[in-house]
Amino acid sequence: MATDKRRIAFTSEDGDHLGAYYLPVDSVDCEDGDFSGLTAMGTAILRGRSFARSDLYWAILCDSDLSGCNFEGADLRGGNLIGAVLVGCNLRDADLGLDALGGATRLQGSDLSGAILHRCRLQGAQYDEHTRFPTGFDPQVAGLIETAPRR
Known part of the structure; x- marks a missing residue:
């Protein structure tokens, strides 16, 4: 029986099942892919992966190492990226703005050093004094909202 999908499963470094998803073949x-609601907190298993044009709406990726990931054109609205390492990520044309309910993407304490933010939609996303941005990037000009540091 032919299928137009392929299956991918994520497991944590400890072998815990994080989810199974179907992608175009x-x-x-x-x-x-549709990874909306993916919960992968504090892991490094996604580092360097390409999620171009994928749906990561409401994904919970706090404290995860996402270094070098390609999120070009991805939907990350409403995601929890608190403390995530996004060093060198490609976020060109990605949407990290408000979700459909007006909830903010959370970037407090995240490290976006060296990230590509060209045409990235960040209007309403939250950051704090510990969030690191690429050299020369002005979060207020991009429409981000500064919040108190996470506890």
């Missing part, structure tokens, strides 16, 4: 890595 011709997609590369994790591109064009």
Whole structure:
């Protein structure tokens, strides 16, 4: 029986099942997938993966190492990226703005050093004094909202 989908499963470094997802059969890595609601807190298993054009709406990726990931054109609205390491990520054309209910993407304490933020929608996303941005990036000009540091 032919299928137009392929299955991908994520497990934590400890072997705990994090979720199984179906992708278009011709997609590369994790591109064009629906990972909405993915919960992968404090892991490094996604580091360097390509999530181009994928749906990561309301994903919980706090304290995870996402270094070098490709999120070009991805939907990360409403995501929890508190304390995430996003060093060198490609966020070109990604949407990290408000979700459909007006909830903010949370970037408090995240490290976006060296991230590509060209045409990234950040209007309403939250950051704090510990959030690190690429050199020369002005979060207020981009429409981010400064909040108190996380506890």
